[in-house]
Amino acid sequence: DSGVTQTPKHLITATGQRVTLRCSPRSGDLSVYWYQQSLDQGLQFLIQYYNGEERAKGNILERFSAQQFPDLHSELNLSSLELGDSALYFCASSVGLRENEQFFGPGTRLTVL
Amino acid sequence: QQQVKQSPQSLIVQKGGISIINCAYENTAFDYFPWYQQFPGKGPALLIAIRPDVSEKKEGRFTISFNKSAKQFSLHIMDSQPGDSATYFCAASKMRYSGAGSYQLTFGKGTKLSVIP
Numbered sequence: 001d002s003g004v005t006q007t008p009k010h011l012i013t014a015t016g017q018r019v020t021l022r023c024s025p026r027s028g029d030l031s032v033y034w035y036q037q038s039l040d041q042g043l044q045f046l047i048q049y050y051n052g053e054e055r056a057k058g059n060i061l062e063r064f065s066a067q068q069f070p071d072l073h074s075e076l077n078l079s080s081l082e083l084g085d086s087a088l089y090f091c092a093s094s095v096g097l098r099e100n101e102q103f104f105g106p107g108t109r110l111t112v113l
Numbered sequence: 114q115q116q117v118k119q120s121p122q123s124l125i126v127q128k129g130g131i132s133i134i135n136c137a138y139e140n141t142a143f144d145y146f147p148w149y150q151q152f153p154g155k156g157p158a159l160l161i162a163i164r165p166d167v168s169e170k171k172e173g174r175f176t177i178s179f180n181k182s183a184k185q186f187s188l189h190i191m192d193s194q195p196g197d198s199a200t201y202f203c204a205a206s207k208m209r210y211s212g213a214g215s216y217q218l219t220f221g222k223g224t225k226l227s228v229i230p
Contacts, residue, residue, distance in 0.1 A: 002156065033217055043157070043202060045217040056217055090156050092218075100145045100206055100216050104156035 003027065004093050004105035012111045018079040021108045025072055025093030031055075032074040033094070033102060034066055038087040049074055050096070081112045116140050117205050119221025126228050132190040134224045136203035139184065143205035147218070148177065148188045151200045160201075161188075193228045200225045 003026035013019055025032050034046040036059075045058035049068035060066075063081075068074040078085060088109050092102040119136045126132045138146075147162035163170045163177040163186065170177045176189040190197055204218040 002158065004156075031216075035218075042222045043218075043220040045219070048217055058217060092156075094216075100147070100218075101159060101162070102147075102218060103159065104149075106154075106156045 002103040002105060004091060004103055006089075006091050006105035006108050008108060009106065010109050010111070012113065013081060014113055015081055015083060017081050017112075018077065019081065019110065021076040021078070021089050021091075021110075023074045023076070023091030023093075023105060025074070025091075026103055028095065029093035029103075030072065030096050031094045031102075032068055032072070033092040034060075034074070034076050035090045035092065035104075036087050037090060037107070043090070046076070078110070083112050086110055086112045116143075116219045117203060117221045119203050119224060121224060122222070123225045124227070126193045126226065128193065128195060128228055128230050130193050130228075132193045132197070132226055132228070133187060134201055134203070134226070135185065135187045136205075136221050137183075137185045138205045138219075140205070140219075141184070142207055143219075145206050145216075146177070146179065146186050147204050147206075148175075149202045149204060149220075151202065151223075157202060190226075193226075195228045195230055198226055198228050 005024045030051045033048045037043045046060040048056045066076045088107045090107045092104045094102045148160045149157035150160045151157045174191045179186045200223045203221040
């Protein structure tokens with residue numbers, strides 16, 4: 001158990017809908033990263049937050065957004081969902097900016113029908 | 114542009130054998146190279162990591178070999194066991210603090226390892 005929690009574990013929804021994925025980092029970790037894992041693209045970085053502020057964006061679609069709250073939990077919002085958004089979404093956390101050891105949560109499996 | 118190339122895609126090894134997975138990177142700014150192990154239905158778990166100031170790092174049965182000039186690194190699993198059957202991902206990121214930017218991981222495509230009894 002990495003100490004990173006993610007909810008829900010599974011999510012099934014329809015095209016055009018909006019969903020919110022939640023992540024709680026390990027105790028004491030200030031950085032939260034979101035990754036998408038799909039069969040064709042592998043594990044891809046989406047976005048990073050550090051202590052409430054956005055630090056970097058990767059291959060994140062404009063339909064997707066995220067935030068990190070004062071208690072350091074983070075939410076990833078996916079809107080106008082398409083079939084191709086079906087994937088595993090992982091959250092990872094690390095202590096800060098300088099430490100690279102990232103610990104991954106169990107993931108949320110999103111299925112868009 | 115795939116910045117970290119991993120091979121092979123799949124690997125079958127006999128119990129007790131050596132499993133070898135290779136990765137090559139392009140971005141010379143990378144200076145932190147971890148390996149993650151992922152079991153079905155689970156998140157990736159950090160296995161072992163190396164910085165380019167050393168050529169080898171060993172933890173138990175797992176060894177990373179690093180060749181900075183060739184921009185390549187590999188994972189060796191000695192005495193492979195059926196419990197090692199999983200998907201392995203190499204990754205790379207920046208570690209040296211530059212005052213700005215992010216330290217997100219760039220992953221290889223993964224290697225599915227099967228260790229047969």
